[in-house]
Amino acid sequence: MSKTRSSDASVEQRRREILDHVIEAGEVRIDDLAARFRVSLMTMHRDLDDLAERRLLRKLRGKVEAYPALTMETASRFTLHQGEREALAGAAIRQVEPGQTVFVDDSTTLFPLVERLSGVEGLTVVTNSLQAARLLGEGVEIVVAGGRYHPEYDSCSGPDVLALLERTRADIAFVSVSAVAVGRLFHPVRDYAELKKAVLRFANRNVLVIDHAKFGRTATYAHGTVADYDLLITSDATPTEEIEAALNAGTAVEMVEHVEEGQPYDS
Template sequence: MPPRPRLSQAAVEQRRQDVLHYVAEHGETRIADLAARFDVSLMTMHRDLDDLAARHLLQKVRGRAVAFPALTMETATRFREGTHLAAKTAMCAAAVERITPGSTLLIDDSTTLFPLAGMLAGIDRLTVVTNSVGLAQHLGAVPGVVVTLLGGHYHSEFNSCTGPDVTRTLTRIHADLTLMSATAVLKGRLFHPLREYAEVKEAMLAAAGRAVLLADHSKFGKAATYAYGTAARYQEAITDTATPAAETEAFRALGVAVTTVGTD
């Protein structure tokens, strides 16, 4: 039998993300079963799991791959950054059309907004205010963009800042446009598992002249511990075509314009 063609690094990373999602969904899985499911050798699966474990995305324990607790999986930047990337990119491309030269933007720490950084080149005199260290680093290489990082209590797990220093600074800022995502959305209500992040989102909404929510289909139909209002606080929501119709209709019932994007 001829050897299999060597996969590109992108294809290997996609397989590893698929493995990660499978383990997260099942809690824990035998490594041999994962190798059979993804049709790779046991050695290859061990390499995949070693890579994911080195990034603290899962654990390898005595022949098994074990997921981290749900809260960590839902909120940790290292997990979220590689998920649903096509949908995130398409939503950010739609959001760029709402940004005008000379604007001040407020952007939260949602990895949904990370692809936006590479799309802002060519829009003159932009100021971006964010609590995300990761996004600030991405934006630092974009010419013409002035970045203000909201400092406060730093969370290494999420590579961003929260706390009274962040929310107090936001009371002194007026933004033309706020772009945010949500961890969980249920029938028009917005949720986050961590109180301090919900408070930052509320403060950003209060500082915005206009607010747009970007959330892919995976965010809908679920709730978390802390509610922070409804989608009615946004003028528009951008999502992908896989979002259930009942959820988008709940937004429209609240008077929120909904834009859906394809991910091809």
């Protein structure tokens, strides 16, 4: 393992430990964190900025706090498989053409894709995610679908979001999901399940982007099947039966190479 790769892995490990400590404590002073982890205040701010950008905690004046709904289990789902998600984003961005209207939902799996959208000329991006809107750079027209705000997701849902979607037409929509089981898609929150279902009606092409860890799981609310989508982008670590279910349903499948945790992905 190269020095750079090892260094990247150790930084990510420290950030996970910082996150675990903040979740356990609820609220921690930033200078106390720097002392606890034996790093400079500047390094600690860099770590916290990274975690805040991933919606894992909130930075306040001189302190940091975890989102009330965030547990260690859910936090691990945000931080794991980042290399794989970068690979998925590299495949997804090739589906986008200059001048298109693109929808992206609030799934953290899509954030690496969102960061790449700024490199495509003349895009209009529609999203219900405030974090996605922040990640987009200059040159992109941003339409935020506002509605009932959920701070734990930093995004909006509900009838106001659905009403905006009904008045909009996207060339392509990118959606990720919380769980997939034999082709059926699930989300733990009803409003978000309804939103993902509604997106299908307002986009010319619908693309699912899912890391391998989401397969073989269920959640409370079903919101359709893989067959509803034109393309599934996932990794070669996804169970074979799930790939076969998608292909048998008539959905095209593109697989990227699975990237082990801690290994950077070169797009």
